[in-house]
Amino acid sequence: MDNTEIAFQIILLAGNGRSSAMEAIQYVKENDFETAKEKMKEAEQEINKAHNFQTSLLQEEAQGKDYQLNLILIHSQDHLMNALTIKDMANEIIDIYQEIKANR
Numbered sequence: 530m531d532n533t534e535i536a537f538q539i540i541l542l543a544g545n546g547r548s549s550a551m552e553a554i555q556y557v558k559e560n561d562f563e564t565a566k567e568k569m570k571e572a573e574q575e576i577n578k579a580h581n582f583q584t585s586l587l588q589e590e591a592q593g594k595d596y597q598l599n600l601i602l603i604h605s606q607d608h609l610m611n612a613l614t615i616k617d618m619a620n621e622i623i624d625i626y627q628e629i630k631a632n633r
Contacts, residue, residue, distance in 0.1 A: 532596045535586060539579045539605035543612035546575035550612070550619040557626045565623055572616050579609050 530538075553568035583606070590596055 532586065533599065533601055535582050536599075536602040536605035539582050540601075540608045542575045542579035542582070543605070543608040546572045546579065547608075547612040547615045549575060550616045553619050554622050557623045560626075560630065562623070562627065562630075569616070569619060569623065572612075572619070576609070576612050576616055579612065583609060 549568045549572035553565040553572065556562075556565040556568060586596065586602075596602075
């Protein structure tokens with residue numbers, strides 16, 4: 530698999546993870562904490578898969594493989610970082626909603 534194909538996998542998987550995290554926020558707003566947790570598990574799995582592709586690129590480059598840097602690869606990194614940020618923020622939002630519910 531070349532770096533463009535890997536980049537598209539990262540984009541796909543990171544996008545799936547981001548979408549699941551955003552869905553989790555919507556579920557927690559409706560007080561459906563169980564489904565929110567399931568969506569966060571999905572987000573974590575998809576983002577981990579994307580991260581594994583990224584790690585394989587980094588390891589191969591560290592071993593001397595020369596990758597041609599292209600815009601799609603850069604774009605994939607942006608998607609992954611965005612997904613990681615959304616996932617972290619979704620976890621924080623879920624914690625806030627749980628705390629609010631517990632204090633009512």
